[in-house]
Amino acid sequence: MPIIELLYLISIFLFIIGLKRLSHPDTAKKGNLMAASAMALAIVITLFYPMETTNNNYLWIVAGMLTGGSIGYIAAKRVKMTAMPEMVSLFNGLGGACSMLIAVVEFFNIEAGSSMLDGQIITILFALLVGSVSFSGSIIAWGKLNGSLRDTIVLPKPQIINLVMLLAVLTMGILILLQDGPNHSMFLILLSLCLVYGVTFVTPIGGGDMPVVISLLNSFTGIAAAIAGLIYGNNVMIVGGILVGASGTILTVLMCKAMNRSLFNVVIGGFSGSGISSGSDREQIVKEATLGDLAIQLKYSGKVMIVPGYGLAVAQAQHTCHELELSLEAEGVDVKYAIHPVAGRMPGHMNVLLAEADVPYPKLLELDDANQQLASTDVVLVIGANDVVNPSAKEDPGSPIYGMPILEVEQAGTVIVLKRSMNPGYAGIENPLFFGERTKMLFGDAKDSLHKLINEINNA
Amino acid sequence: MPIIELLYLISIFLFIIGLKRLSHPDTAKKGNLMAASAMALAIVITLFYPMETTNNNYLWIVAGMLTGGSIGYIAAKRVKMTAMPEMVSLFNGLGGACSMLIAVVEFFNIEAGSSMLDGQIITILFALLVGSVSFSGSIIAWGKLNGSLRDTIVLPKPQIINLVMLLAVLTMGILILLQDGPNHSMFLILLSLCLVYGVTFVTPIGGGDMPVVISLLNSFTGIAAAIAGLIYGNNVMIVGGILVGASGTILTVLMCKAMNRSLFNVVIGGFSGSGISSGSDREQIVKEATLGDLAIQLKYSGKVMIVPGYGLAVAQAQHTCHELELSLEAEGVDVKYAIHPVAGRMPGHMNVLLAEADVPYPKLLELDDANQQLASTDVVLVIGANDVVNPSAKEDPGSPIYGMPILEVEQAGTVIVLKRSMNPGYAGIENPLFFGERTKMLFGDAKDSLHKLINEINNA
Amino acid sequence: MKIGIVKEQADARVSVVPDLVRQLTAAGNEFLFEPGCGHLANFSDQLYFDAGATEKSRREVLSSCDILISIYPPALEDMASMKANALLISQFQPYFSLEKVNEVAEHKLSAISLDMIPRITIAQSMDVLSSMASIAGYKAVLMAAGYLPRYFPMLTTAAGSIPPARVLIIGAGVAGLQAIATARRLGAIVEASDTRAAAKEEVQSLGAKFIEVEGAKDDKSAGGYAVEQTEEFKQKQKALLAERAAAADVIITTAQVRGKAAPRIISREMVDQMKPGSVIIDLASSTGGNCEMSKDKETVIYNGVTIIGDSDLAATVPQHASQLFSKNVQNFLKVCLKEKELELDLNNEILKSAVVVYEGQVLYK
Amino acid sequence: MKIGIVKEQADARVSVVPDLVRQLTAAGNEFLFEPGCGHLANFSDQLYFDAGATEKSRREVLSSCDILISIYPPALEDMASMKANALLISQFQPYFSLEKVNEVAEHKLSAISLDMIPRITIAQSMDVLSSMASIAGYKAVLMAAGYLPRYFPMLTTAAGSIPPARVLIIGAGVAGLQAIATARRLGAIVEASDTRAAAKEEVQSLGAKFIEVEGAKDDKSAGGYAVEQTEEFKQKQKALLAERAAAADVIITTAQVRGKAAPRIISREMVDQMKPGSVIIDLASSTGGNCEMSKDKETVIYNGVTIIGDSDLAATVPQHASQLFSKNVQNFLKVCLKEKELELDLNNEILKSAVVVYEGQVLYK
Amino acid sequence: MDFIYQFISQHILMIYILSFAILLGMEVISKVPTVLHTPLMSGANAISGVVIIGAIILIRRADATDYLMLILGFLGISLAMINVVGGFAVTDRMLDMFKKKKR
Amino acid sequence: MDFIYQFISQHILMIYILSFAILLGMEVISKVPTVLHTPLMSGANAISGVVIIGAIILIRRADATDYLMLILGFLGISLAMINVVGGFAVTDRMLDMFKKKKR
Numbered sequence A, B: 001m002p003i004i005e006l007l008y009l010i011s012i013f014l015f016i017i018g019l020k021r022l023s024h025p026d027t028a029k030k031g032n033l034m035a036a037s038a039m040a041l042a043i044v045i046t047l048f049y050p051m052e053t054t055n056n057n058y059l060w061i062v063a064g065m066l067t068g069g070s071i072g073y074i075a076a077k078r079v080k081m082t083a084m085p086e087m088v089s090l091f092n093g094l095g096g097a098c099s100m101l102i103a104v105v106e107f108f109n110i111e112a113g114s115s116m117l118d119g120q121i122i123t124i125l126f127a128l129l130v131g132s133v134s135f136s137g138s139i140i141a142w143g144k145l146n147g148s149l150r151d152t153i154v155l156p157k158p159q160i161i162n163l164v165m166l167l168a169v170l171t172m173g174i175l176i177l178l179q180d181g182p183n184h185s186m187f188l189i190l191l192s193l194c195l196v197y198g199v200t201f202v203t204p205i206g207g208g209d210m211p212v213v214i215s216l217l218n219s220f221t222g223i224a225a226a227i228a229g230l231i232y233g234n235n236v237m238i239v240g241g242i243l244v245g246a247s248g249t250i251l252t253v254l255m256c257k258a259m260n261r262s263l264f265n266v267v268i269g270g271f272s273g274s275g276i277s278s279g280s281d282r283e284q285i286v287k288e289a290t291l292g293d294l295a296i297q298l299k300y301s302g303k304v305m306i307v308p309g310y311g312l313a314v315a316q317a318q319h320t321c322h323e324l325e326l327s328l329e330a331e332g333v334d335v336k337y338a339i340h341p342v343a344g345r346m347p348g349h350m351n352v353l354l355a356e357a358d359v360p361y362p363k364l365l366e367l368d369d370a371n372q373q374l375a376s377t378d379v380v381l382v383i384g385a386n387d388v389v390n391p392s393a394k395e396d397p398g399s400p401i402y403g404m405p406i407l408e409v410e411q412a413g414t415v416i417v418l419k420r421s422m423n424p425g426y427a428g429i430e431n432p433l434f435f436g437e438r439t440k441m442l443f444g445d446a447k448d449s450l451h452k453l454i455n456e457i458n459n460a
Numbered sequence C, D: 001m002k003i004g005i006v007k008e009q010a011d012a013r014v015s016v017v018p019d020l021v022r023q024l025t026a027a028g029n030e031f032l033f034e035p036g037c038g039h040l041a042n043f044s045d046q047l048y049f050d051a052g053a054t055e056k057s058r059r060e061v062l063s064s065c066d067i068l069i070s071i072y073p074p075a076l077e078d079m080a081s082m083k084a085n086a087l088l089i090s091q092f093q094p095y096f097s098l099e100k101v102n103e104v105a106e107h108k109l110s111a112i113s114l115d116m117i118p119r120i121t122i123a124q125s126m127d128v129l130s131s132m133a134s135i136a137g138y139k140a141v142l143m144a145a146g147y148l149p150r151y152f153p154m155l156t157t158a159a160g161s162i163p164p165a166r167v168l169i170i171g172a173g174v175a176g177l178q179a180i181a182t183a184r185r186l187g188a189i190v191e192a193s194d195t196r197a198a199a200k201e202e203v204q205s206l207g208a209k210f211i212e213v214e215g216a217k218d219d220k221s222a223g224g225y226a227v228e229q230t231e232e233f234k235q236k237q238k239a240l241l242a243e244r245a246a247a248a249d250v251i252i253t254t255a256q257v258r259g260k261a262a263p264r265i266i267s268r269e270m271v272d273q274m275k276p277g278s279v280i281i282d283l284a285s286s287t288g289g290n291c292e293m294s295k296d297k298e299t300v301i302y303n304g305v306t307i308i309g310d311s312d313l314a315a316t317v318p319q320h321a322s323q324l325f326s327k328n329v330q331n332f333l334k335v336c337l338k339e340k341e342l343e344l345d346l347n348n349e350i351l352k353s354a355v356v357v358y359e360g361q362v363l364y365k
Numbered sequence E, F: 001m002d003f004i005y006q007f008i009s010q011h012i013l014m015i016y017i018l019s020f021a022i023l024l025g026m027e028v029i030s031k032v033p034t035v036l037h038t039p040l041m042s043g044a045n046a047i048s049g050v051v052i053i054g055a056i057i058l059i060r061r062a063d064a065t066d067y068l069m070l071i072l073g074f075l076g077i078s079l080a081m082i083n084v085v086g087g088f089a090v091t092d093r094m095l096d097m098f099k100k101k102k103r
C-alpha cells in the first residue's frame, strides 16, 4: 500500500518537525500542534486503510477513542499547574499499558504449537517487558509525586533487588522461548515479574529525581511503542516510537546534567535523598536556579526589578548589569532598579556605579516606590545584595537590623539572588530570603553570572 | 552480507557526524577528518567484501587510486589560498565525471534486447544526466574562476536556451526508454546534450555568483553519486550522496541568503553582473561584510584594533563597544583602541566616552603608537570614524585634508568599517578606504551592529 | 516640647531644615528659630514660618527651649543662658576633646553627641558622620581639581595628549570612598590606601587600585573604626606611599583613628618629591592632619604644592549638607522623642553611646 | 630667527613651553625669554635654560626678537620698543575689536592672529580657540560645582535622597560640549541648546538632551560658526529656555556669534525664576555676556543666584593650557617657519586668514 | 548466530531506518533550553501514544465476536487515547507561559 | 501509473531512508556560520566522491580481459579519487585558519 506508507511518512515528518519545534520556546506551541496533527493523521490512515479482514469493528474503536479522548482531555484541563508532572507520568504509564496489552493479546493469538524461537515472538516479549515496566514504573512515579506513596520507602539494597529482578525476567523470557508452543501461564508469570520489576525500579529513587525518571520511563514507552510497531510491521509506530525513545533518552541525560547529576547516580545509585541539597536542620532548602530557566523566565516576564547591592560593586558588574537591562528591554520587558539607601559601602554607592554604566535616572526607584511596585513585579533580580533585602528586619524583633526598612522583594513572583556563596553580608546575619519559597539562587561572581545570563537570553 | 551493511552504516554515521562537525568552527577540522575516515572505511569495505565474480582486478583499482590520490593530494597542497574555490569546483567536476562514466559503462553493459522501461535503466539515465551536467558545469565554473574563461560571455536569452536544452535532454531520454533495447548512438547523443546543457547552465552566471553555483553543482554531484548507488543498490553511496545533495542544497540557499540573493535570481536570472554592487565608474567596489564572517574573523584573530570616531558617540555605543572588547578578550584576543586626536567633535571626545565605559587607559593608543602597531594587527574595527582614517590625507595632495596625520589602518590584515551609509564625515569628502581591497563594510547603526556582532561571537 | 535652633557661629549649615520643622510642629511641639539661621544654606525665614516655626531672638530661643539642636555645640555664653536640664543635640566629639562635654555638665544640661551614634546598620540613617564625610570627600576632589593647574581627565587632542591625573587617597572610609568615586568620575587614575582589611575590597568596588601594605592591624572590636598601627607598619606604609605620592597630582587624606590624633602619613620629604602645582587636601586637619605641613583651616603653598587643611568641607555644600544633617536628626529623634515627650532610655544601644551628658552628669567614658 | 616670549601681563599662562623651545633652538633659532615668564604655569626658568633658551630682560627680549609669541597681544609700550617689521604671534580677536590690530599697524609690525585660523579639519592642530575653550568648558563645570550649595550627582542615602543637579548649557560649541561631558561625568542631568543644526547630534553624542528650538538659522558659509538669529527665533528660544532655566541648578553659557556681541539669552526675568543658590557661569562675558546680569571678570550675586562672568577660565589651568597653546603654536609654525626662515605665503589658506597685519598694513577685512 | 545473521540481512533497511530515526530524534532536540524540559517531555510522551495505532490494528483485525479481544482492544485504545489527548492537551497548557508578549 | 505504484511499494523502505537522509543532511548543517560556507562546501564535495565506491564495484565485477571496462573503471576511480583526496586535503587546509589559539 504505497500510498498509505507515503502518508505515514508525512505523519513521521510532522512528528519530527513537531519535536524540533517543541525544543524552542518561540515555536513550542506550534510544534505541539504539529505533533498532534501528525498523530491524528496516523490514526485516520490506520482507521481507513483497506485490510484483508473486513470486520473493522469501528464501533469498538470509536467507543475506545471517545472514552479515552474525553478522559484525557478533561484530566488535562482540570489538572493544576503544579500537578502536571504527575499527570504526565500517569499518561505515560497508560501508554505503556497499551503496549503491554498489545503484547498480551498477540501472545495469546499465537497458534498453539508454533515454533517459539522466532523474531515475532521475541518482539512480543520485548514489547511486554518494556511496556509493563514503563506502566508500573510510571504509576509508582505518579504516586510518589502526588504524595499518595511515601517518598521514603527504602528498599534494602535496591541495586541487588533490581539485578535479581532483571535476571528473573530475562530467564523467564528465555524459558518461554524454549517451549514448544505458547505457554500462557509462563507468560502470565513473566508479565507479573515485569510489573514488579517496574515497581522495584522506581521505588528507591527519590522524589527530587522523579522528573528524570519520568523522562526515562517516557523513552521506555516510546521504545515499547516501536517494538509493538515491529509486531505489526507498522512504520509510523516504529519510527514514532524510536523518535520518542531517542529524544527521551537525550532529554533524560540533559535533565540530569541540568541537575548536576549523572543518570547512573539517579537510577543505579537510587538514593532517596533529593537532588536539592537541604540546608540546615530547620528544613531550610536552598533552590539553585539554572541559567536556562532564569533566562527564559526573565525573557518572558513583563516586569523585572533589579536590586543591586555591594556585590555588584565588588564584581564591578555595573556595565554587564546595564547590558542585561538592555537585552531584556529589547525583549519588551519593563526593567527597573530598586535602590536601597544603604546598599553598598558608602552613601550613593549604587548611584555612582549605575551612573557610570549610563543607567537612566528615571529607572532608579527609591525604597518606597520600589516597595509599592514590587507586588506587581514578576521577577526580582537581587545582584549581590543581602542585608538590604533581609526580611528579618521586618519580622524578627531579635535581629540586630530589626526596624531597618528593607526592599520587600518577597512580594514579587520570583526572586533570583546572584551571589557567590551563602555567606552573610555586612551585618553578618543569616538571610531567610534565600530559603524563601519563591527564591532561587544563582551562585557565582555576579559579573560572570550576568554574562552567562545575557548570553542565554540572547540565545533562548 | 549483513556485516558489510552494518559497516556501511558505521561509515554513514561517520559521514553524518563529520558533516555536523564541519559546520562549527571549533570542530570543523575534526569533522573533516571524520568524514575522510568514513570514506576510507567505505572504500576498504567495498574493496574486500566477497563478491560473486572473483576477478577483483585489484591492480587496476590500486593503480587508479594511487594515480587519483596523488594528483588530488598534490593539487590540494600546491593550490594557493585564493585559488581554493576554483580547485573545489574542479574536484567536483571530476566526481561528476565519475558518475557519468559509471552511467556510460552500465548502459553499455545492458544486454541487447532488454526491456528499456525499467527502473534500473531510468536510474542510469538519471545518473548520466546529473553527473554530466555537474561535470561540464563545474569545469566552466572552474574556468571562470581561474580566469581562463572570460566572465562576460553573454549568451542571448539564456533562460530560453536552458529551457530548450532541458527539453531536448528529457525528450532524448524518453526516446531511449521507448526503444526496444539499448541504443548506443542515441545514448551518446544524450550524453553530448547533457554536457552541453551543463555548459549553457553555468555560462550565463556571473563571477560573483560562482560560489553559489559551485555549491549547487556540488549538491548535483552528491545526487549523481546517490543515483549511481541506486544502480548498484549500494547503501553507502545512496545515503552519502543524498546527504551531500541535501546539505549542499541547504548550503546553497544559505549562501544566497548571505549574499542577499535568491537562488532563483542566481540560476534563472543568470545575469552576468556580479552579486556585489559596484560603486562608481572608477570600478570601486564596496564589499559588505556578514556578521557571521566578522564574528569568526574577530574571534580567531590575535590582535584587534578598535578605531572609534564620531559615529561611536552618535550611536552612544561606548558600552557596547567595551562589551565587545571583553568578549574578544575572553577569547584570548588582544584588543586595543587607537585614538585619533581629532576623532569626534570636541577635544577628548573619545576619552570621555571610553572612560564612561570603563575602558582601561593603557588600552588607549595614541596616533603614533597605534600606527606602529597597525601593521601587526589582524583586524581593525573602525566604529563610526571616517575622516581620521581617510588615506587621501596621505596620498592625495588635492584633498582638503592633505597633510593631516591619520590612522593608517590599511596596514592591517583586514579593516572592518561600521557605519550607517556611504555618507562622508565632517570634512565632507569621499574616503577611498571604504573601497580598499582589505576593507569590508558593515552598514547600520554602530550600537546595533556591535550588539549583533557580540551575539554572533558568543554563539560562534 | 520646645525645640530650637540658633544661627551657627562659624558654619553655613543649619541643623534643622523646614521639612523637619513641619514634622515636629505637626506632632505638637513648638519650634523656635533665630531669624536668618538658614540663610546661608538657602533656607529662608519664610520657609520656617511656613513650616510652623516661631521666630525668636537668639537669647529667647536659648532661654526657652527644652531641646537645642545644632551642628556644633553652642558657645559657653550660649549655654549660660539656657534652661537647666535642657538637652543639647549636636556633635561634641568627646573622643577628641572632653572640654565641651565638661562645659555642658557644668551648666547642668544634657547632651547628645550625634557623632557618638554607633556605626551599625540599623543606625545608619542617623549617622551624621557618614553624611557629612560623604560630602567632604566629594568636595575635596572638586576643590583639588579647581586648584590643580592641570586637567583631571585624559584627553587626546589635536594639540597633544593630556595624561589622566593621578589621585592618591589616604584612608578609604566614607569620605575616602566618596573621593575615590568622584575622582574616578572626573577621569583620574585613583589609588587608595587604608589599614582596615575590608577597605581593599571596598576600594576595588569603586574601580580604584588599592595600595596594599602588609601587616596592618585590624581590630574587629573597634566598631569598624581603624586602630593605631605598629611602628613597623608605619615605616612600610611610608616607603610605599612615598613612591605613590611622588607620582600623584592630587592627594586627599582622610585617615583618622578614633580618639587619637590623626596619623601622620605624608611627611615633608614626600611633599618635596611631588611635582609643582600638585594639590594635597587634608580632611583630617582638625585632629592634627595626615600631612606634616598641613594647617587646619589654612591653605599653605609649600614648594609649589598647595596644601589645604580643611575638615569641614561639608559646610561648603550647605544646602544639601543641612538637609542630610536634619534628616539624620529626624531619624535619631524617632529613637528618643515619642510624639512630644522625650524618652531617653539609656539601655538603648544607640542612646547608650550617644548620650554623653545626662542632667549635668558626664556619661561618656 | 630670534624668537622671544615675555611675561603675560594678566595671565598665568605662557605661550611657549620648554618643549617647543627645545625644538626651535635645535632648528637653529635663538630663543629669548623674560625670567619668570613660566612660573605661574609651573615651568621654571631652569627648564627654559635646559631647553636652550637665553634669559633676557623684558626690554631686551622685545627689542631684539624677530618673532614675539604671546597669549594676548603686547601692550602699547611693549610694541613701541620692538624692531620694525617684527612679527607678533598672538590672539588679536580682530572681529571683536580692531583697536589692537591698528596699533600693530601703526608700529609697522606684522601680526598673526591665532584665533583667525580657519576651523577646518587640517588646521585643527593649530586651533587655540578649541584647546582653550575646551579647558574653559571643563573648568566652568568644576567652578559651578564648587559654588553650588548642593551636590551634583544623585545620591540615594540613608539620610534621604539627593536628586541629580540639572545643568543647562547654552551654546554647544567646543566649550559647551566639554562642559556637557564634564557635568555628565559628575552625574548631573544635562540639557543643552544651540542654533547650529549639527549641534543636536553632537549634544546627543555626549548623552545629553538637546533643547530644540525650531526655526534656527544655520549658515553653511559661516565656516562652522553660528550666525545671528531672527527676532522670532529669539522669542521662541527665550520662552523655552525660561522654563528650562527655572528648573536648572547650574547654567553655563558659551554662545558666541563671531564678530558680534554675544547674544543675550538669559534675561533678568529668567534669573528671577531660578532657585536660590543656583549658579550661572557666563563664558561669553568678554563679548558682552549671554546673561543680562553678568559682568566680565566679576562674580555677581543676584537674588541668591551666583553669576560668574569669566571668559578666560583656561588661565585657571595654566600648566596644561600653556602646554596646549604652545603645541598649537608649534603646529602653526610648521606652516610659516621653514627651518629658521620665516615664509609667509599669503596664498596659503591658513595664513590668508591668520595674518592680520603685514609689515604695517592691515590685511584683515 | 545464524538466526541473528539472517534477521539482520532481512531487516537491514529497517535497521538503517531505525538508526536514522535515532539520530534524528537526538539531533532534533539536542539544544533544548532547560525550562522546556518538562513540556518537551510531555510532548514526547504524547507522541509515544502512537502505540494506539497498534491497538486499532488489533481491533480492526479481530473477529467481530471475539469479545475478549474486542474488550482488550477497546481498553488499549482507551488507555493510549488518554495518553495521546491528555498528553497534547497538557503540553499545550504548559506552553501557555511562552506566549509572546505584544512588543 | 502501475509502474510507479509498484516501484514505490518495492522501495518503500528505501524511500524512508532517503527521506531521513535528506532530513538529516539538512538538519545537520542548518546552523553553519557564513565563514564556514566554503570549507563546508569543500568538505561536502569530498564526500560526494563516494561515487568512487561505484567505480570500484564496477572494476571488481569487470572481466579481467575487458580492457575497455577496466580502463574506464580506472579512469573513474582516478577521477573520483582526485575528488576525494583533493577535497579532504583542501578542506583541511582551509580549516587551518580556525586553529584554536593558546589561551
Ligand SMILES: NC(=O)c1ccc[n+]([C@@H]2O[C@H](COP(=O)([O-])OP(=O)(O)OC[C@H]3O[C@@H](n4cnc5c(N)ncnc54)[C@H](OP(=O)(O)O)[C@@H]3O)[C@@H](O)[C@H]2O)c1
Residues within 6 Å of the ligand: A308, A309, A310, A311, A312, A314, A315, A341, A342, A343, A344, A345, A346, A347, A348, A349, A383, A384, A385, A386, A387, A388, A389, A418, A419, A420, A421, A422, A423, A424, A425, A426, A427, A444, A445, A446, A447, C120, C121, C122, C124, C130
Ligand atoms: N551604604 C553605606 O553607606 C554603607 C556604609 C557602610 C556599611 N553599610 C552596610 O552595608 C550593607 C549593605 O547592604 P548590601 O545588601 O548592599 O550588601 P551586603 O549585605 O554586604 O551583601 C553583599 C552581598 O554581596 C555578595 N557579593 C560580594 N561580592 C560578590 C561578587 N563578586 N559577586 C556576587 N556577589 C557578591 C556577598 O555574598 P557572597 O560573599 O556570598 O558573594 C554579600 O552577601 C548594609 O548592612 C549597610 O548597613 C552601608
Ligand SMILES: NC(=O)c1ccc[n+]([C@@H]2O[C@H](COP(=O)([O-])OP(=O)(O)OC[C@H]3O[C@@H](n4cnc5c(N)ncnc54)[C@H](OP(=O)(O)O)[C@@H]3O)[C@@H](O)[C@H]2O)c1
Residues within 6 Å of the ligand: B308, B309, B310, B311, B312, B314, B315, B341, B342, B343, B344, B345, B346, B347, B348, B349, B383, B384, B385, B386, B387, B388, B389, B418, B419, B420, B421, B422, B423, B424, B425, B426, B427, B444, B445, B446, B447, D120, D121, D122, D124, D130
Ligand atoms: N575632535 C574635535 O575637536 C573636532 C571638533 C570639530 C570637528 N572635528 C572634525 O570631526 C572629524 C572627526 O573624524 P571622525 O572620523 O571621528 O568622524 P567623521 O569623519 O565625522 O565620521 C563619522 C562617521 O560616523 C558615521 N556615523 C554617524 N552616526 C553613526 C551611527 N549611529 N552608527 C554608525 N556610524 C555612524 C558617519 O557615517 P554614516 O552617516 O554613514 O553612518 C560618519 O561617516 C574630523 O574631520 C575633525 O576635524 C573634530
Ligand SMILES: NC(=O)c1ccc[n+]([C@@H]2O[C@H](COP(=O)([O-])OP(=O)(O)OC[C@H]3O[C@@H](n4cnc5c(N)ncnc54)[C@H](O)[C@@H]3O)[C@@H](O)[C@H]2O)c1
Residues within 6 Å of the ligand: A345, C118, C119, C120, C121, C122, C123, C124, C127, C129, C130, C133, C170, C171, C172, C173, C174, C175, C176, C193, C194, C195, C196, C199, C223, C224, C225, C226, C227, C229, C254, C255, C256, C257, C258, C263, C265
Ligand atoms: N552604619 C554603618 O554601617 C556604617 C556607616 C558608615 C561607616 N561605617 C563604617 O565605619 C568605619 C569608619 O568610617 P569613617 O569614614 O568614619 O572612618 P574614619 O573617618 O574614622 O577614618 C577614615 C579612614 O581612615 C583609615 N585609616 C586610619 N588610620 C589609617 C592609616 N594609618 N593609614 C591609612 N588609613 C587609615 C580608616 O581605616 C578609615 O577607613 C568604616 O568601616 C565604615 O565602613 C559603617
Ligand SMILES: NC(=O)c1ccc[n+]([C@@H]2O[C@H](COP(=O)([O-])OP(=O)(O)OC[C@H]3O[C@@H](n4cnc5c(N)ncnc54)[C@H](O)[C@@H]3O)[C@@H](O)[C@H]2O)c1
Residues within 6 Å of the ligand: B345, D118, D119, D120, D121, D122, D123, D124, D127, D129, D130, D133, D170, D171, D172, D173, D174, D175, D176, D193, D194, D195, D196, D199, D223, D224, D225, D226, D227, D229, D254, D255, D256, D257, D258, D263, D265
Ligand atoms: N577644525 C575644526 O574642524 C574645528 C575645531 C573646533 C571647532 N570647530 C567647529 O567650529 C564651530 C564653532 O565652535 P566654537 O566653540 O568656537 O563656537 P563659538 O565659541 O563661536 O560659539 C559657541 C556656541 O554657541 C552657539 N550659539 C551662537 N548663538 C547662539 C544662540 N543664540 N543660542 C544658542 N547657541 C548659540 C554656537 O552655535 C556655538 O556652538 C563649531 O561648529 C565647531 O564644531 C571646528
